Amino acid sequence: MSALATVEDYRTTGPAALSIARLAVTRFRCYASVRLTPDARPVVLAGPNGAGKTNLLEAVSLLSPGRGLRRAGLAEMDRQGDVGGWGVAATIATPDGPVEIGTGREPDGERRVVRINGGPARGQTALAEFVSALWLTPDMDRLFREGPSARRRFLDRMVFGYDPAHAGRVTAYEHAMRERGRLLADGNSDDGWLSALEETMAARGVAIAAARLEMVQRLTRALAGSDGPFPGVALSVDGMVEGWLGGGPALAAEDRLKAELRTARRRDTQSGATAVGPHRSDLVARHLAKDMPADLCSTGEQKAMLIAIVLAEARLQAAERGVAPLLLLDEVVAHLDEERREALFDEICGLPGQTWMTGTDAALFAPLGNRAQHFSVADATISEFA
Ligand SMILES: Nc1ncnc2c1ncn2[C@@H]1O[C@H](COP(=O)(O)OP(=O)(O)O)[C@@H](O)[C@H]1O
């Protein structure tokens, strides 16, 4: 193993423009306290089932906005049998220099606390300005077969990387939607109040839809040319607001969404849901070579499509912005044949964003050699793999 680099070293020499240089995880799931000081190369975590590999990726995923890769509740991540509360702290090497991020739950805390460079952050959406992360987990093998909400989150997470404001937009939209739902459920018909919330939903909702559309068009262009070991994929967004945007200006779509929300008040009161808006949209994927919708493709083909999408997004960001998101690939490598495995390794080594990979079989990662840094995970301890 090479000597550990300092943040200063890979700001000037390293291939990865976005990487974790220091990670400290405290009282989080199976970990009492664990510290890693990786360099910018890909990180391999190998170890048996139950060793703590996914937990560590989950900790890393919490450096970006949202609930992390398991979408767990805050208290669920408390280390069982410990005093409660957890923390994830990291030094992130970015093109603008190192950024210190701390996040966690204070004992009995009900919100995720976020600190950036030592000061309190407005909320977790502020994280989007510094870290974007994309992940593939075994749970996502069913992404194209389940309901649309997981696909929307998958798409939104890709948009965060381009447009950090998107995270705030989604939060504001959902907040206004919940507030409106509460007013309607309480029988409150204060027109001024409802209209103000609907106005927020319309403005944010149309911006959300527009950002998703742009992302999907960009990705589809990037994916169409794919003739490598990962399949070409066509993506589109299926949604009412997205449809309006295809046929007219954004301001008209805003007015229309506002009018639709007003009209839907009675119906939404009865159903307890919100009938229209971008929270209903869906990401649609099609396997190009097979000319087949994703949900009709085999599990392996669906996984290959997801890898293709995530890699295309990372490549796009690399080309357009010089950085790529952190990629967290949980148990992905074991399911690839040798050719695809090698192709994946080559790709991630060329990306200006650090990739974290897990697997039970350290030998599968051997072809990476010293292009990556290899760690063993066993019983919630992590050591460099000799
Ligand atoms: N809140 C928690 N407190 C303590 N241990 C936990 C908690 N949540 C999960 N674990 C344990 O952490 C261990 C490692 O889990 P995981 O990281 O998913 O393993 P793997 O290496 O197979 O990915 C499991 O044995 C699991 O039961």
Ligand SMILES: [Mg+2]
């Ligand atoms: Mg796991």
